Amino acid sequence: MTARLLPLLLVAALAACGGKSADDFRGEAQSALDAGDAAKALQLADEGLKAVGSDKAMAWRLHQVRLEALARSTKGAEVAAQLETLSAEYAAQTTAALYRSLADKARAAGDNTGAIDILAAGDKKFPEDPNFKKAIEDLKSSGVSPEEVEKLKALGYL
DSSP states (O other): OHHHHHHHHHHHHHHHTTTOOHHHHHHHHHHHHHTTOHHHHHHHHHHHHHHOTTOHHHHHHHHHHHHHHHHHTTOHHHHHHHHHHHHHHOTTTSOHHHHHHHHHHHHHTTOHHHHHHHHHHHHHHOTTOTHHHHHHHHHHHTOOOHHHHHHHHHTTOO
16 A cells, blocks of 8 residues: 555655756756846745755755845845855855855845845854955945945944
């Protein structure tokens, strides 16, 4: 009886997620991101995370796509919050380079405030890394809005 039930459960699980694996969702999300459709990439990454099960490595790959999609969607503050949350489970993967890369993507999307949030979170997590302060200085010197100046002041960078 159990031998018959397992294939049925597998079919039901695949049907629930449209027959796609977490890796299928990751590939489609990355393709959407590469095509400039961050909203679609975010949706697909979220669907993949629901389908991932216990595969921690695949979950991280989906989180990476999701973080980049958020950064490109001018949601830098959410990226900073997600990085803080994810760093508990994925300490080795949430590197200083990842913070800086995501801040660059937020900045390229026109989200200087979000880039500041990500850089400040990285500076807090990696206080020994001088690259965060340099990136914040570069951001300040490139011209920031009055709101961004206030944010930098509140964070102690001005």
